[in-house]
Amino acid sequence: MLRLYLKALTTGVLTEPVPYIDKDRLLETVGLELKTAIERKFSRSLAIRHIDAGSCNGCELEIHALNNVYYDIERFGIHFVASPRHADVLLVTGPVSRHMQAALLRAYDATPAPKWVVASGDCAACGGEFGASYASCGAVKNVLPVDATIAGCPPSPLQLMQGLLNTLKVL
Amino acid sequence: MTETTKPNGAWDVFMSELNALAEDQADRRTLSGVDMLMLAPENWGKAAQIARSHDARWAGVWAEDLSGRFSVDCCLECQGRYLILRTAVAAEHPELPSHAPFYPAADRAERHVRDMFGIRFIGHPLQEQRWTRHLAWADDEFPLRKDFPAQGFPQASTPPDKDYPFLKAEGPSVYEIPVGPIHAGIIEPGHFRFQAVGETVLHLEERLGYVHKGIEKIAEGRDPVSLAKLAGRISGDSAVAHAWAACRAMEAAAGLSCSERADYMRGILAERERAINHLGDMAAMCNDVGFAFGYYQFGRLRELWLRDNRTLFAHRLMMDCIVPGGVAVDLKFDDCAAMKETIATLRAELSDLIKIIDANSSLEDRFLAAGVLSPAQAQALGALGFVGRASGQIFDVRKAPGYPPYDQLDLTVPVETDGDVAARFWLRYKELRTACRLLEQMLEQMPEGAVLADWRTPEAGAEGFAAVEGWRGEILCYVRFDEGNRIARYYPRDPSQINWPALEKIQIGNIVPDFPVCNKSVNGSYSGQDL
C-alpha cells in the first residue's frame, strides 16, 4: 500500500492546461469560452452520450483518451453518460452502418430535447473511408440532423476538445 | 513469402493422409509459399475430419465468385505450418459439406460465407441461422456475388433485427438480460443475451454484425495503396497489423519483397501497437474492477507512447504508416536514441507498477479464478493471441511459421496455463516486456537503406496470402488481383472472429458484474469481426 501512495504522489498532477500544444492565443480564448459556455448554457455540466454507429474503433480510442490524466475532460464540466436520457449531446462516431441505423434513431428519440448531435471523425462527418453502400448509410447527416462535425481520422483528444469548444460556440 | 519450418514427422503424416484425398499431382500447389491442396467438393468435409484427428487448427474460410462457380478456401495450421484447402462449387448448386461439426470455429465463419455468397454448408448445425446479415439486405441477396452492386438495394430505413432466434432458457428463477447493441460505455456496439440465475450467468449468447460495413465488397476495385488504407481501418486498434497483413499479401501477389529496413520499421510499428494496446487494456481491466490507480497509471503510460507516435510517425495510432512496398515513415538516428530512452523509462515504470499490483489483494480477488478458459476449450476453439496463450496455446505467427524481421530476432513467447482473467492480465504484462525487448533489438540491428520499393503491377489473377501476429493474435489475409492493379478479392480474418466465441465460454458460471472485466480481458474487436 505504501508503494501505491508513493507512486501516486511521485507521479503528481499531470493534467495539462488547455491547450498544451497550441501556442495560439486564440485557442486559449476558446478554452476559456468553453468553460464559460458550459457554465452559462448548461449550468456548468454538459452530458455527452457517445454512440458508435459503425466506427472502426479508432475514434473510440481517442474519445477514451479524453478521460486520461492529461486531458481530464471532466474538469471542464463535460462528462460521458451511460444513457441517452441523461444526455445533452450525442457524440456519434463511424459511418452509420445499416445494421445500427435503427438503434441510432432510437437513441436519438430517447434523448430529451433540447439535444444536439455532433458527428465526430471523418466517417461520421462525411462517410470517410467507407462511404455509403449496401451496408453503410455513410455520414451521420444521412440519418439524423447533425449540428456540428469534428474532422480527423480519428480526431485526437485535442482536436476533439477543440471541436467541442467550437460546437458550443455556435449553439 | 511465408517461410515454412523444416518438415517434421507429424506434419508429414498429416499431409500424406490429406494428399490421399487429392486426385493427382496437379492438385498440390503452393500459394505465397504455403502448401495448397485442391479438393473435390465431396471431400471437403472429410478433409476437416482428418485435420481434426491430427489436432490441426482451423483458421478460416473465404470464398470468391468466379462467374459460374465459387472458389472456396479454408486455412488450417498444424505444427506452426499453414495449409490451404481449395475447392470450387458450381453456381447453380452452391453446396459444400460443413466443417462446423469438426471445428466450432467454423460455425460463424461459414454462416458469414453463406450470408455473403449464398453457399450452403451441409451438416452445419445452425445452417439456416444468419450471422452477418441482419435486415439490411434480403435473404436471397448475396452482397459478395459479382452481380450484386456495392450500393445494394437499401430501404430508406433498415428495420431492427428483432427475430433472431436466441437460445431460450426455461425454468424457475432463470431470467434473461439483453444488453446492447449500444452499451453503457464508450465502446463498440454488439448484443449480448445473458441467461442468469441470481447473479450467476448460465449462458451467454453473442449477436454481432452491427458494425458490418461491407469492407470486403468496397475493397473490390481498389488499387494497392487504397486497399492498405482500408485495411488500416478494419479495426482501428490494429491499424498497423491489418495494413501489414494486407501489404504482405499484395506484395506476395506482386512477387515483390520490401527492403530489410522496411521490414524492421514494420516490426517497430507493430510492437509499438502491441504495447499501446496492452497498456490501454490493462488500464481498462483495472478500471472495470474499480482500481482507479491502475487505470490512471497505465493510461498515463499509454498516452505518453501515443504522443511519441505522433512525434515520430505523425499519427497517434500509426495509421497509414505501412504502405505497399514498404513504409511511409522512417526513423533518424536521433529518433532511435530517443525511442530507446522511452523504452527504458517504460520498463522502469512497469517494474514499479507491477509490484504494487501484485501486492493488491482486492485486485487479486477480482482477477484470480474469474473468467476461466481452460486449455482444452482454448484448443477446441483455436483461440488466438494472448487469449490462447493465457490458456496454454503456444501458437504465435512471429515464432512459427515466422516472418521478417522476427526471424532475425530473439523472441521468447510467454505462455500461461490458468486461463483466467489474472492469466490474461499477466500475459499482457509479459508481452509488453517482450515488445520492449523486441523494439530494442530492432532499433539496434536495423540496417540502413531505403524503406519503400517501387510497386510492380501484378498480373491479372495473381493471388497472395499472408499471416501476421497482430497484438490480438493471428491476422490472415487473402488477396487476388484483377487487371490493371485492381483488387478482385480481399479477405481479412481478424483474430476476433475466432476469439469472440471464447468469451461465451469464459462468462459461464461467473457473476454478471464480472462481465466487463471478463470482456475486457479478451477485448474482441467488433469491427474486425463484423467487417
Ligand code: SF4
Ligand atoms: S474516422 Fe477514422 S478512426 Fe474514426 S471510425 Fe472512421 S476510419 Fe475509424
